[in-house]
Amino acid sequence: MYNMKKVGMRGVFVIRIEDDFDLEKIADSGQCFRWQRDGDGFRIPFRDSLLFIRKVGPQDYEVDCTEEEFDSIWRPYFDLVRSYRAIRGKIKKKDDPVLFEAAKLGQGIRILKQDPWEMLITFIISQRKNIPAIRQAVEAVCRAAGKKKTAKDGTEWYMFPSAEEIASLSDEALASCRLGYRDKYVRAAAEAALRGEIDFQKLSALSHEDCLVELQKLYGVGIKVAQCVSLFGLHHLDAFPRDVWILRVLDEVYDGGKNYRFDAYAPYNGVMQQYLFEYYRNKDAREVSV
């Protein structure tokens, strides 16, 4: 626990996180679509838990769970046992000034350990959508099929639905989530899961490459979605999803990717991908405001 020590304890307590950790940047990084801004903090749903977390000092965060819950659920979720500062330190300015700058601006981004089933459905839904639209569609699916929960403070929220819950939706109910042509992919994935054809335990034990091959056997899952599930759901940190922004930066800066040093950053190419994604997606806005 080199990057975290507790400062107090109660149902609400404050933890100190000394490693790279920036809630705003993680929330904006396109890996989680259900975080909700609440006052000066965030409400974060994960499986059957809801965490409220807010920054109360340079490295201090107030959380509304017990210490045991933080250690068993949220510390793994935030991947706090790993040093992202050390990963960032692998980037040398002279080798790659663009990635160096991206990582400087993206300091604080981490790769969350999210639920693989949720990631599969979420990234199937994500195709050809922008981030606000993904948020809306995912929330609609949760409201239509997920279990309703009430947090300790009375906040009502919906769990991400299981395969059974999604499969049991009528065509009309699923259509009401406005997933467009993706609804058939979502239904197919739920039915495949019910037939026992998706075993995330087995997938996470496979090599990253074999894992991608297996995921792509699912209807509606191509290389991009497979990489996202692998990175954000199975925590294969070398997975490198290529969305339009990454293809753009590879094309414009790295000669179509030929000059990008994948070998130098293995097995953390996925972390670098997050820095580049964030950097390039916000490039225009940054240039206008500066």
Added chain:
DNA sequence: CACCAGGGCGCAT
């Protein structure tokens, strides 16, 4: 191996 359709929303114009 190239297109191309298919939904719907965010966002700039």
Added chain:
DNA sequence: ATGCGCCATGGT
């Protein structure tokens, strides 16, 4: 009001 583009994929 209107068109363009979005963390793609399957079909032809």
